[in-house]
Amino acid sequence: MSRNGILIVGSLNADLVVRTDRFPAPGETVRGSTLATLPGGKGANQAAAAALLGGDVTMLGAVGGDAHGELLLASLTDAGADVSQVRVVDGVATGTAMITVDAHGENSIVVSPGANDELSVDDIEGSESFRDRAVLGLCLEIDLGVVAAAAGRAHAAGATVLLNLSPYAAVPADLLAVTDVLLVNEHEASLLLSVDVExxxxxxxxxxxxxxxxRRAVITRGAEGSLVFDGDEVSTVAAVAVTAVDTTGCGDAFMGALAVRLAAGDGLADAAGFAAAVGAFAATKEGAQSSYPTLAELDAFRADSARDDR
Incomplete structure (x- = not known):
């Protein structure tokens, strides 16, 4: 393990994706596309995004002993992540997300946690993967007690704790106290702070x-870019303009990219600028992990975007 390494503790889900012209109204049935089964889950997405960008990434989580679990482990392995800390739980279904994507690329998601709920504080306390990690990435798609235990252990080990407050839940003050960088969207920030952030x-x-x-946070604002709070400094990071095909997993792509650059020693604003390009790239393709770029693909995309801006 290297001191610039990244540990992601979080969820792994199989994404069952259907595309349709528009979301159904309550009680309405609409026709959709052929069902696609894709690797997903916020934790796995973040790990895959970071690994594809060259990060030294270990994933800690749980899947069921089923075909969906095999799909997720294979996808992360192909991306370059270490999955030795992903526990396979027999007799329990792998977590599943039912995702509908409309003609504008917006999505609606319902998650069944499955094996993600089997991840426990014992898994955190028994893992050797917290040693010498530069960054710990966390989301709230797993048990909050597990999140808090992981954050506390990483903080004690000197890692940067990067917490993505998604899907939103009220979190205890002691978790925020050991969080070094908070990643939220405008809605999540407004709920946390009781302030209309917009x-x-x-x-x-x-x-x-x-x-x-x-003292350190990033608020993502879609096409309006991001606000970066770093101590006494506040800066704006512009979004990269693209035509969205599917926004599923774009926030996770941003998170994974942010972790990579923080682990490499970038300042928060520079890391957020890099992450904005990764999130924009992901929006131009279907799916979550299947839409994430390698570093070479990202470099080409950023070069094309720079030419378009002239």
């Missing part, structure tokens, strides 16, 4: 973060 000034948002003990 209408508030960046300095008011920074003050609200400080009141919660948070």
């Amino acid at each position: 209408s508030a000034t960046p300095w008011a948002v920074a003050a609200a973060f400080a009141n919660h003990g948070i």
Whole structure:
């Protein structure tokens, strides 16, 4: 294990994806495309995104002893991640996400946790993967007690704890106290801070973060780019303009890319700029992990985007 390595503790899901012209109204049935079964889950997506970009990534989680679990392990292995810390739980279904994607690339998702709920504090306490890691990546698609245990152990080991507050849940102050970088979208930030982030000034948002003990955070704002809060500095990172095909997993791509650049020693604003390009690339292709770029693909995409901006 290397000191610039990344540990992702989180969920692994099989994504069952159907495309349709529009989302159905309550009680309505609409016709969709052929069902696609793809590797997903916020934790696995973040690990795959980081590994494809050249990160030294270990995934810690749980899958069922079924075909979906095999799919997820194979996808992460192909991306270059270490899956030796993913526990296979026999007799339990792998986590599953039912995803509908409309003609504008927007998505609607329902998640069945499955084996993700089998991940326990014992798995955290018994793992050797927290040694010498530069960054720990966390989301809230697993048990909050497991998230807190992982954050506490990584913090004690000197790693940067990167917490993605998604899907949103109220989190205890002691978890925020050991979080080094918080990643949220505008909706999540507003819920956490009890502030209308969209209408508030960046300095008011920074003050609200400080009141919660948070000094480093990134708020993603879709086409409006990102706001980066780094100590006393507030900066804006522009979005990369693309025509969205499917936004599933774009936030996870951003998270994985952010982890890679933080592990490499980048400042938060520079890391967020890199992550913005990765998230934009992911929006141009279908699926989550299947849409993530290698470093070479990202370099070509950024070069093309720079030419288009001239």
